[in-house]
Amino acid sequence: MTNLLLGNFTPQTDAHDLKSRLQWGQPAFTIVDVRTRQSYNQGHISGAIPLPVDELVKRATTTLAKERDIYIYGDSDEQSASAAKTLRDAGFSRVSELTGGFSAWKAAGGSTEEV
Template sequence: MDNKIVENIIPSQPPIESQSDAHVLKSRLEWGEPALTILDVRDRQVHNQGHITGAMPMPLNELVDRATATIAKSRDIYVYGSNDEETAQAAQLLRNAGFEHVSELRGGLAAWKAIGGATEGVVEAKVPPSAGAYNVVDRMKEHTEQAEKDV
């Protein structure tokens, strides 16, 4: 049987950008696109305090060795660190090691939390989620209020 039929029905995923904001990652997860990996390159103790739900801890000093051993070079990888500089450094290390689809998650954990992204960890478990974490109307209200503060 010809696979062209399937190729025409299911569009291929466009390549990920070299930098992404939290909205891009969140929308992929919400649409159920599991073919991605989130890497947290911060120190393991910091990771344990709080991180993006499902993020794999791979401290910067172990990143290339651990990623090479466990992740396919063609997999979509979103990486974040303590700041955008650390994130960029980690992404470059992965690209230099042959990973083809690496995106820097701009703003890291703080940006993720700002849009109501799911988190887990010791500290995160003690902080109750906002109303917007469970309700789209409340999330939109929080977003509007925050946008008015930013102006």
């Protein structure tokens, strides 16, 4: 079992771990895509919500509980890390960066959608 299945929540998450959590049907988490709307529309993780970086804190604060498990990904690990730090600084305590982002998710065989 992975760390996520055992209940440990880490600042970075591997695509395979997140995929396992989805497959096990674990509740109470949100996947956030911080890329541009255009990138999101071209393809994103199934079920991910678009919260572009420039709207991130404002929209997250009004739509997500601060203690909710949040997995965040962007165009790069640097963008994901920056967005995760922004959320943590805004009081969100359980934020994890999806290492490798959308491309790592696709490589792991994760489910995707296009708008």
